[in-house]
Amino acid sequence: MNAEGAVQRVETVSRISVVIADDHPVVRAGMRALLSQDEAFEIVAESSTVPDTLRAVAQHQPSVLVLDLTMADRTSLPSIPDLLAASPGTRILILTMQEDPAFARAALRIGAAGYLLKEAATEELVGAARQVANGATYLQPAMGARLAIADAAAPGADADATLTARELQILSLLALGHTNQEIARRLHVSIRTVESHRARIRDKLGTETRAELTAAARERGLLG
Structure with a gap:
């Protein structure tokens, strides 16, 4: 037994x-x-x-x-x-x-x-x-x-490899139209933290406007 x-x-x-x-x-x-x-x-x-x-x-x-x-x-x-x-x-x-x-x-x-x-x-x-x-x-x-x-056809397509998981997450939320304040509340972080991540995303990808962020997120498959 x-x-x-x-x-x-x-x-x-x-x-x-x-x-x-x-x-x-x-x-x-x-x-x-x-x-x-x-x-x-x-x-x-x-x-x-x-x-x-x-x-x-x-x-x-x-x-x-x-x-x-x-x-x-x-x-x-x-x-x-x-x-x-x-x-x-x-x-x-x-x-x-x-x-x-x-x-x-x-x-x-x-x-x-x-x-x-x-x-x-x-x-x-x-x-x-x-x-x-x-x-x-x-x-x-x-x-x-x-x-x-796809990688062979576009060797530069993996530029987002330099983005961290958190930066990819914030990029997708920004592209979906969320404000820094909304992202901070959703991720339980400070607005300053979101701003820092956004600055790093901008520096890495060369994005400035919301349209550029949306295009960058779409290229990386972050938008359904």
Whole structure:
């Protein structure tokens, strides 16, 4: 009896807890069905908006967050650092319809652990979730090829490598029209901190106007 109990405890500990975040119930149901086929996964919560996802991640501290890039007409990219701050042990796997390599590049640089297109979910979701849960980075092979081609065609396109995750986050929020004060409140930092980050972004990218910031953010896949 004790041996059986020990086995059960080991199985419980070894399971991979997952939060699914997508604003389409049918898509969430599909992801749930795919992951539930593997007994290693335990779906602990689902969400359909960025705020709900932040709450679910903070509450459940999942091993993996399967995250759509756009929910309720709002890009989730700027929230990746907040999601990681709420649950540092969570690995974020992006599952999206966005085929532009810029989105994959931006997501991985801002803290995501994997990037997978929804069209390949049936074949690759379980393996991708396992891989990121084990600490590795997953990039769908087809997307990796597109990324390599894009980088080869535009060698200077990775200039945003000099931007930190926080700077990428602030750049996206500025491009979405948020003021310094609004960003400070949202990120729980001082206005002076936001101003300092904005100055560094301006120096690194040579942006001055809101239009230039928006263009820079769009080039880096930070706007849905």
